[in-house]
Amino acid sequence: MKAIHIRSHGGLDALRFDDVQTPKPGPGEALVRIRAAGANHFDHDIREGVSGIKHQMPHVLGIEGVGEVAELGPGVTDHKVGDRVIIYAVKFCGRCHVCLSGLEGTCMDRSLMGVQIWGCFGEYARCNANQLMPLPANVSYETAAASVICYGTAWHMAVWHGKVQAGQTVLVNAAGSGVGMSAIQIAKLHGAHVIASAGSEAKLAKARELGADEIINYRTHKISTECLRLTGGRGVDLVIEHVGGDVLIQSIEAAAFNGTVVTCGAHAGEIVPINVIELFRKHVRLQGSHYASRIEVGRVFELVSAGALKPVIHGVYPMKDYSKVAALVANRDFFGKMVLVP
Numbered sequence: 001m002k003a004i005h006i007r008s009h010g011g012l013d014a015l016r017f018d019d020v021q022t023p024k025p026g027p028g029e030a031l032v033r034i035r036a037a038g039a040n041h042f043d044h045d046i047r048e049g050v051s052g053i054k055h056q057m058p059h060v061l062g063i064e065g066v067g068e069v070a071e072l073g074p075g076v077t078d079h080k081v082g083d084r085v086i087i088y089a090v091k092f093c094g095r096c097h098v099c100l101s102g103l104e105g106t107c108m109d110r111s112l113m114g115v116q117i118w119g120c121f122g123e124y125a126r127c128n129a130n131q132l133m134p135l136p137a138n139v140s141y142e143t144a145a146a147s148v149i150c151y152g153t154a155w156h157m158a159v160w161h162g163k164v165q166a167g168q169t170v171l172v173n174a175a176g177s178g179v180g181m182s183a184i185q186i187a188k189l190h191g192a193h194v195i196a197s198a199g200s201e202a203k204l205a206k207a208r209e210l211g212a213d214e215i216i217n218y219r220t221h222k223i224s225t226e227c228l229r230l231t232g233g234r235g236v237d238l239v240i241e242h243v244g245g246d247v248l249i250q251s252i253e254a255a256a257f258n259g260t261v262v263t264c265g266a267h268a269g270e271i272v273p274i275n276v277i278e279l280f281r282k283h284v285r286l287q288g289s290h291y292a293s294r295i296e297v298g299r300v301f302e303l304v305s306a307g308a309l310k311p312v313i314h315g316v317y318p319m320k321d322y323s324k325v326a327a328l329v330a331n332r333d334f335f336g337k338m339v340l341v342p
């Protein structure tokens with residue numbers, strides 16, 4: 001099959017689009033014909049080899065994909081060839097105490113598609129059959145591929161960890177990213193007042209269109225100062241943060257008494273000095289978050305199907321042009337999600 005893969009870590013020139021062995025589904029596994037795949041910043045980290053994860057080469061990239069069941073391995077009876085499916089991005093054990101508590105996204109023995117195992121940037125992807133989730137008939141493959149990771153991740157951050165409530169004020173950083181775009185919509189759906197931060201006026205204008213009540217251009221204004229000003233000095237109840245560096249520090253400064261800062265990323269700086277006194281005096285909770293459970297991804301797709309969540313798709317590109325998409329990801333020169341089609 002044709003697939004976007006790497007044979008060694010490196011820059012954009014490490015990307016290859018040619019033949020690799022088509023995977024064969026083993027017992028309990030499925031082979032999915034990929035119809036659309038979502039591009040994520042994590043794909044970029046895996047290509048560059050900066051994530052600290054060891055890879056066997058060649059390695060097929062792509063965390064996020066949807067398609068139809070092409071082949072089922074022995075013992076799989078609850079799906080059939082031709083079913084339209086979402087691939088739940090985490091291969092999980094289903095037996096550890098984390099899985100049994102319903103949080104299979106953080107399984108003790110997890111592998112993420114396109115990270116520890118081959119991913120979705122190919123004509124086919126192999127996964128465990130229990131990763132297959134039904135794709136609602138009225139949701140297109142492109143819309144679905146723009147929804148699996150970003151809405152799931154933002155839902156887990158805002159709803160599971162953040163317990164977002166009507167009337168609360170929520171700061172969403174990097175409003176132009178997939179997670180940012182999703183978090184604005186999810187927070188508004190729960191009746192929150194949303195402050196969005198981003199680094200360009202064009203991105204902030206789009207954040208407003210998605211429902212953000214207030215906007216902060218972090219290139220011209222300090223996020224924490226603006227949040228305190230906009231809340232009469234009280235601060236924000238919840239921060240959806242995935243930037244890191246100084247933005248994480250400002251997020252803690254922006255948090256209200258009893259506020260929560262949830263983070264799922266740190267591309268702007270992974271090692272951050274934190275004022276611990278501020279953290280405990282304000283009763284601030286700093287919470288890490290990783291992807292979502294299957295129940296949450298299922299709920300997100302109910303809302304996408306009902307039109308209550310609408311992903312912003314920056315563009316749909318042929319898979320062979322992934323290097324152009326990867327360049328846009330590297331430069332953060334996009335709003336929402338970019339989708340690849342084989």
Ligand SMILES: [Zn+2]
Pocket residue numbers: 092093094095096097098099100104107108109
């Ligand atoms: Zn597990």
